[in-house]
Amino acid sequence: MRQRVQIEGRQLEVSNLDKVLFPEVGFTKAQVIDYYVRIAPVLLPHVAQRPVTFTRWPSGVDGQAFFEKNSARHAPEWVRSVTVPSPGSSRGRETLDMVLLSAVPDLAWSANLAALEVHVPQWQVDGAGVAQLPDLLVLDLDPGPGTGVVECAEVAHRLRDQLVADGLDPVVKTSGSKGLQVYAPIECADREHPSRYAKALAQELTRQTPEEVVWRMEKALRPGKVLVDWSQNNTAKTTVAPYSLRARPLATVSTPLRWAEVDALRGGADPESVRFRTDDVLTRVAEHGDLFDVADRTRAVLPAV
Structure with missing residues (x-):
């Protein structure tokens, strides 16, 4: 079941909110989204300028997972993205279009994708999207x-x-x-x-x-x-x-x-x-x-x- 919600002025379509993603403790997708929305004030400063690699578990933690770096193509137009040189592990591409999680709606969007884990590098991009030295x-x-x-x-x-x-x-x-x-x-x-x-x-x-x-x-x-x-x-x-x-x-x-x-x-x-x-x-x-x-x-x- 899909439904539209509004978070901080952004329209977002969410789905399968009652789906259990952590069966051992009965933790649902709705709870994942709720956690990321509530933790946003302290999480966002640590990721806002760092291109995000998602670990997605669409069938929950007992199912198959995959890393996703080139994720900006899925994102709503209001989610910021940046084009960065492709690391050696990403074959066949010279650049990647990566998401920057900058606001609460961005976290809700990624959580709805069952992106349970958020991974970031030890460097940031500047205002023009250029990678800086590690900080x-x-x-x-x-x-x-x-x-x-x-x-x-x-x-x-x-x-x-x-x-x-x-x-x-x-x-x-x-x-x-x-x-x-x-x-x-x-x-x-x-x-x-x-x-x-x-x-x-x-x-x-x-x-x-x-x-x-x-x-x-x-x-x-x-x-x-x-x-x-x-x-x-x-x-x-x-x-x-x-x-x-x-x-x-x-x-x-x-x-x-x-x-x-x-x-x-x-x-x-x-x-x-x-x-x-x-x-x-x-x-x-x-x-x-x-x-x-x-x-x-x-x-x-x-x-x-």
């Missing part, structure tokens, strides 16, 4: 078999110490799945500078504690260790946005944390204390505001590598 550094902490978010918290603590020593001002969030992600606002010399710095940092942590940390991707190396994935700084790659839903059975959210919560995990707090669903996240935002406040933090120059 964020990200280190994705992915626990291997036999490890979990507690081990990630230990590595995040060490990363924070090193980033602060290098003059950076890091923030941290859950991935919404198993791990943590540490970010810092930066200025850099060239497009590859963040990757060089992040790789060197991951290699140094591995050198210090090879029994706990790994910087290489091979699965055979990862049991009992935390992967410090530095490769997300490649300008062709994207990372799940803060406050994005994840296509996991419990409808969890990639949620900004206080560093005190990371320390609590290191001190024995229940790992479930950092697994958040939509209602939890909305309550946290009402209480704490945007904990992923990179715009208000020191934007430091990355050390030369």
Whole structure:
């Protein structure tokens, strides 16, 4: 069933609102749309100038999914778009027409497509749609078999110490799945500078504690260790946005944390204390505001590598 709704002056056609997209918790498309509309004030500042890659699950999280980068062709005329050079993974095209989620109706439109996850790069476009140098550094902490978010918290603590020593001002969030992600606002010399710095940092942590940390991707190396994935700084790659839903059975959210919560995990707090669903996240935002406040933090120059 299709129906037309009006959101902030925009007409939008929505459909199948009662369709269950997360069967394990009975979470429907209507609830997905409602969450993205309500979380918009803190989500939009983190994605508004970043071309969006959608992960769409039209049959729900138990069905088939697909990534969609060249998504502007589906969009209403009021959704902003930008033409950017195609990354190497998109064969047969020199450019992609990508969406910029800039307003609440844009989020409602994408949620209606069952775009459960929103992924963005670590760079923005300017007013003319031209890609700028990366303005964020990200280190994705992915626990291997036999490890979990507690081990990630230990590595995040060490990363924070090193980033602060290098003059950076890091923030941290859950991935919404198993791990943590540490970010810092930066200025850099060239497009590859963040990757060089992040790789060197991951290699140094591995050198210090090879029994706990790994910087290489091979699965055979990862049991009992935390992967410090530095490769997300490649300008062709994207990372799940803060406050994005994840296509996991419990409808969890990639949620900004206080560093005190990371320390609590290191001190024995229940790992479930950092697994958040939509209602939890909305309550946290009402209480704490945007904990992923990179715009208000020191934007430091990355050390030369």
